[in-house]
Amino acid sequence: MKSIITTDTPVDIPAKAQGPTHTLSILVNNEPGVLMRICQVFSRRGFNIDSLVVSEGRNANFSRMTIGISGDPQGLDQIIKQVSKLIDVIHCFEHTSDDSVTKEMIMIKIQCSPAERSQALQITEHFTGKTVDLTPVSMIVMITGDTVKIDAAVVMFSQFEIIETVRTGKVVMARGEQAT
Structure with missing residues (x-):
C-alpha cells in the first residue's frame, strides 16, 4: 500500500538543495493562459516555483503575480528577460528585502485542550497572531510576517x-x- 503525502506532511529539504530564493513581481494583462506561459519559462530554465500569488489589480484589466522561486542565480536575469518578452506581460522585476516589503500569512489549526490553551495563546501573542477560531478541543491561529517569522511560529x-x-x-x- 502506498503512503499518502499531503501538503501537511513534514518533508525535510536541505537548504542547499533548494538554492537561493528570489521574489519576482510580474504585472500582466488579466487574460487566460498567461500563468501557464510564465510557468513554462521557469520550468525550461530549471527553476522551481516555491510560492505563487496571483490577484486582480486595482484595474480589473491587469493582474499582479508574485512568484517566489529557487534555483541558480546565474539564470535569473535571463528568466526575467524571457518573461518580460511574453505577450500579456507588462513588466517583471526582482525584489529584494532592501527595496521592498514581503509578507506571508499562515493559518495553523492545533489540537489544544482548555489546560493547554493559555500556552497556545502566549505563543500566538508572541508572534503578533490572532485567534480566528476556537472550539473546546482546537483553535485556529492566523499569523502574518516574513518567511523566518512564519517558520519560527510553526516550530x-x-x-x-x-x-x-x-x-x-x-x-x-x-x-x-x-x-511594484
Whole structure:
C-alpha cells in the first residue's frame, strides 16, 4: 500500500538543495493562459516555483503575480528577460528585502485542550497572531510576517498536535515611489 503525502506532511529539504530564493513581481494583462506561459519559462530554465500569488489589480484589466522561486542565480536575469518578452506581460522585476516589503500569512489549526490553551495563546501573542477560531478541543491561529517569522511560529506550535496548516505565498510591494 502506498503512503499518502499531503501538503501537511513534514518533508525535510536541505537548504542547499533548494538554492537561493528570489521574489519576482510580474504585472500582466488579466487574460487566460498567461500563468501557464510564465510557468513554462521557469520550468525550461530549471527553476522551481516555491510560492505563487496571483490577484486582480486595482484595474480589473491587469493582474499582479508574485512568484517566489529557487534555483541558480546565474539564470535569473535571463528568466526575467524571457518573461518580460511574453505577450500579456507588462513588466517583471526582482525584489529584494532592501527595496521592498514581503509578507506571508499562515493559518495553523492545533489540537489544544482548555489546560493547554493559555500556552497556545502566549505563543500566538508572541508572534503578533490572532485567534480566528476556537472550539473546546482546537483553535485556529492566523499569523502574518516574513518567511523566518512564519517558520519560527510553526516550530513553536509543533509542541501541540498540528491538525492542519494553510500558508499563502509571498506578497511583495516596492518601497517608496518605485513601482511594484
